[in-house]
Amino acid sequence: MTDRLVDSFGRVHDYLRISLTDRCNLRCVYCMPADGMEFQPLDEILTYEEITAVVKTAAQLGVRRLRLTGGEPLVRKDIEALISELSAIPGIEDIALTTNGIYLAQKAEALKKAGVTRVNISLDTMKPDRFAMITRGGDLKRVLDAIDASFAVGFAPIKLNVVLMKGYNDDEIDDFLRLTLDKAIHVRFIEYMPIGHDDDGWRDKYLSLSTVTERAVALGMPPMKTENVFGNGPSEDFRLPNARGSIGLIHPVSEHFCGNCNRLRLTADGNLKPCLYWVDELNIRPLIGDEQAMRDLFFKALKIKPENHEMAQALERQAQSHIPTNRRMSQIGG
Ligand code: SAM
Ligand code: SF4
Numbered sequence: 001m002t003d004r005l006v007d008s009f010g011r012v013h014d015y016l017r018i019s020l021t022d023r024c025n026l027r028c029v030y031c032m033p034a035d036g037m038e039f040q041p042l043d044e045i046l047t048y049e050e051i052t053a054v055v056k057t058a059a060q061l062g063v064r065r066l067r068l069t070g071g072e073p074l075v076r077k078d079i080e081a082l083i084s085e086l087s088a089i090p091g092i093e094d095i096a097l098t099t100n101g102i103y104l105a106q107k108a109e110a111l112k113k114a115g116v117t118r119v120n121i122s123l124d125t126m127k128p129d130r131f132a133m134i135t136r137g138g139d140l141k142r143v144l145d146a147i148d149a150s151f152a153v154g155f156a157p158i159k160l161n162v163v164l165m166k167g168y169n170d171d172e173i174d175d176f177l178r179l180t181l182d183k184a185i186h187v188r189f190i191e192y193m194p195i196g197h198d199d200d201g202w203r204d205k206y207l208s209l210s211t212v213t214e215r216a217v218a219l220g221m222p223p224m225k226t227e228n229v230f231g232n233g234p235s236e237d238f239r240l241p242n243a244r245g246s247i248g249l250i251h252p253v254s255e256h257f258c259g260n261c262n263r264l265r266l267t268a269d270g271n272l273k274p275c276l277y278w279v280d281e282l283n284i285r286p287l288i289g290d291e292q293a294m295r296d297l298f299f300k301a302l303k304i305k306p307e308n309h310e311m312a313q314a315l316e317r318q319a320q321s322h323i324p325t326n327r328r329m330s331q332i333g334g
Contacts, residue, residue: 003295004062005264007274007302014064015263016055019333020079021045021071022268026100027136028122030163030192030205031329034136040331044269048082050288052089054266057294059091063264067096068116069333071268074103080114087115096120098161098334101146102138108149119150120159120188125169126176134168147185157229159186159248161334164212165205173215180245186229186237188248194314195276196328203315208254212247216240223247234260253315258308264301265333272301276332277309279323 005013023039024032046054055066066086073079087095094117101121104111111119123143125131131140150158162169162176176187189212194202216223216238223238226246234257235248250257265273270285282301287293310320325332 007305014062016058016063017067017265017333019268020073020076022331024072025102026138046270052085053288059089065094069098071330080110083114101143104146105149108153112153119155120161122161124163157186161188163190164207165192166207180243183245185245190250191253209249209251253311256308274301274305279325280304
C-alpha cells in the first residue's frame with residue numbers, strides 16, 4: 001500500500017459505505033417523501049463490475065471495511081455475486097449490510113456464505129400497525145423473521161437501527177431497552193436527521209437521545225459505558241446491568257461525531273460523498289478503468305471533506321458554512 005486516505009484533519013479513512021440502489025420496497029416517513037420519489041434510471045446506477053473496480057482502488061488506498069446499503073440493498077438482483085467478488089478483494093476484511101429486513105430471512109444463508117459478516121436491521125417499532133404506518137405498508141413479521149434468521153446463520157453482531165421520533169416511537173424506548181436484557185442484540189438508537197428535508201416537520205419529530213439514557217435510569221437500569229461494539233460506527237455504546245445485549249446511541253444532531261469520522265460514501269450513481277450532510281460529491285463513474293484518475297478522485301474527495309456537519313445548526317435554524325445535500329437518505333445510504 002503506497003498511500004493512505006488521510007484527510008486535512010488527520011482522520012484516517014478505512015471504511016466505505018456503498019449504496020447499491022436508490023430503490024426500496026418500503027417508504028419510511030423519515031427517509032422518503034409522502035408523494036414518492038423519482039428513482040434514477042437503471043442505466044445511471046453502477047454495475048457490479050463498476051462497484052468492484054471502485055472497491056479495488058479503495059482497498060489499495062487502505063479501505064478495509066465495507067457497508068452495503070441503499071435504498072434497500074436486497075432489492076438488487078443477485079447481490080450475493082457482488083458480495084463474493086468484494087470479499088475476494090485483497091485487503092477487504094469486513095462486509096456489513098444495512099437492510100430493512102424484508103427480504104433478509106430468505107437470503108440470510110446465501111449472504112453469509114457470500115461473505116457478509118454482520119447485519120444492521122432497521123426496526124423503529126415492535127407494533128405491527130405502527131410499523132406499517134412508519135414504513136408506509138411494511139409487514140413487521142418479516143423483519144422479526146429476519147432477526148431470527150440472522151441469529152440462525154450466525155451473523156455477529158446483529159444490530160437494530162431505531163430512528164427515534166417524537167410522537168411515533170418514543171413510547172417504545174423501554175421495550176427496546178428491555179430487548180437487550182435477554183437477547184444478544186445491539187440496539188442502536190439514532191437521532192432523526194434532516195437529510196434532504198429539514199423543512200417538513202423534522203424539527204417537531206426530532207428528539208435528543210438523552211431521552212434514552214433518562215428512560216434507562218428511570219427503569220432502575222442505569223446504562224454503563226462499554227467498549228465499542230464491533231463495527232465502524234460513531235455510536236456511544238452502553239450495557240444495562242446484567243444485559244446480554246447492548247445499546248448504542250448515535251446522536252449526530254445533539255452531539256456531532258465527526259472527530260472520528262473514518263468513512264467515505266459511494267452513491268448508487270457513482271458519486272463519492274465525503275460527508276453525509278453536505279452537497280459536495282464527485283462522480284467516479286467516468287473514471288472507472290483509469291486507475292490513477294480514480295485514486296486521484298479519492299484524494300480530491302478527502303481534500304474537500306469539511307471538519308464536521310452542522311445538523312445542530314439546522315435544528316436551531318442558524319446559518320451554515322456549506323450547502324446541505326438535497327438528496328434523501330435513501331439516495332445516500334445513511
Ligand atoms: N433500506 C435499508 C434500511 O432501511 O436499513 C438501508 C438504507 S437506510 C437509508 C439506512 C439507515 O438510515 C436506516 O437505518 C434508516 O433507519 C436510516 N435513516 C433513514 N432516514 C433517516 C433519517 N432522516 N434520520 C436518521 N436515520 C435515517
Ligand atoms: Fe427504504 Fe431504508 Fe429508506 Fe426505509 S429507511 S425507505 S427501508 S431506504
